[in-house]
Amino acid sequence: MVFPPLRFAKGAIDFYMSRMVFPKEMKEFPQKLSSSGWDIARTKVHPTTGFSGTNDSRYILPLSISQCNFPPQLHTNAGVLDCLLRPENSFKHAMQESGRESLDAESLLQLVIRSEPPVRVILDMGAQVLEWKNEEVARSWLSRVPASESQATVFFDDCNELSVLSRDGVTEPLMISPFAKQMDQCLVYLDEAHTRGTDLKLPTNYRAAVTLGPDLTKDRLVQACIRMRKLGKGQSVMFCGPMEVERKIIHCSGKNRGDAIEVADVLQ
Numbered sequence: 001m002v003f004p005p006l007r008f009a010k011g012a013i014d015f016y017m018s019r020m021v022f023p024k025e026m027k028e029f030p031q032k033l034s035s036s037g038w039d040i041a042r043t044k045v046h047p048t049t050g051f052s053g054t055n056d057s058r059y060i061l062p063l064s065i066s067q068c069n070f071p072p073q074l075h076t077n078a079g080v081l082d083c084l085l086r087p088e089n090s091f092k093h094a095m096q097e098s099g100r101e102s103l104d105a106e107s108l109l110q111l112v113i114r115s116e117p118p119v120r121v122i123l124d125m126g127a128q129v130l131e132w133k134n135e136e137v138a139r140s141w142l143s144r145v146p147a148s149e150s151q152a153t154v155f156f157d158d159c160n161e162l163s164v165l166s167r168d169g170v171t172e173p174l175m176i177s178p179f180a181k182q183m184d185q186c187l188v189y190l191d192e193a194h195t196r197g198t199d200l201k202l203p204t205n206y207r208a209a210v211t212l213g214p215d216l217t218k219d220r221l222v223q224a225c226i227r228m229r230k231l232g233k234g235q236s237v238m239f240c241g242p243m244e245v246e247r248k249i250i251h252c253s254g255k256n257r258g259d260a261i262e263v264a265d266v267l268q
Helices: 010-025 037-041 056-060 076-084 094-098 105-114 134-143 218-225 243-253 263-267
Strands: 090-093 121-123 152-156 162-166 171-173 186-190 207-211 236-241
Touching: 056 218, 076 218, 076 263, 090 263, 094 105, 105 134, 105 207, 134 152, 134 162, 134 186, 207 218, 236 243, 243 263
Parallel strands: 090 236, 121 186, 121 207, 152 186, 207 236
Antiparallel strands: 152 162, 162 171
8 A cells, every 4th residue: 555656756765775775785894804813812013902891801811912991991890880889779589579480581571560660671681581582572561561651662673683663563673763763662672692782872760670690790791781871870770580590699698588689799
């Protein structure tokens, strides 16, 4: 019904080509650089430089590479920890909410729906959602939230494209969607693979649920939390994890079972 009247509309065709086809299919680079880990670490006349958001891995760098911290950025690690230790951030006992020791997609959504203040972002850093695809999580979550609160869910589809699912069941790339400029109407779900490198401009009052998992490092945890770009300036996070992780936190912090777990215990 839409195609016949638009097939000769030059404006519509130009818009589609410039916004969808050309950016993806016509990308060019003047030179192609290929290298491996050996090339990067190899001692050479002209040094190779790179950037990392954190310096936690500086102790395991190859001997030919050194960590150089710029003086204006020396406070970054402490600044992030200070943001996480603010009183608006918390830990939620998943078992008390769902009655189950594990944390899967269903129990995570139940936890998020019942949380106060409301959670608008899920950062599955602990990779607890394994049985559902990203779109299934997005669709199920949106169906449980009143229309007056959210009109769509942002997620990464099977092709690693940032997409948005609206209440009428339509999925489209976020870049060309009206919701790209209406993020205050959107829920956001990021699976473990996309909790690094994703940059979304979220409203100042948004709160995120961050899942924890076994052997999770501070570097990866902090990188996930910083998806909330205004953390400490209005945005906040709520940590949650399966009972296995809770036991490790309790053991490490020296607390007894039943004691309240604080964000400081999680970081420790």
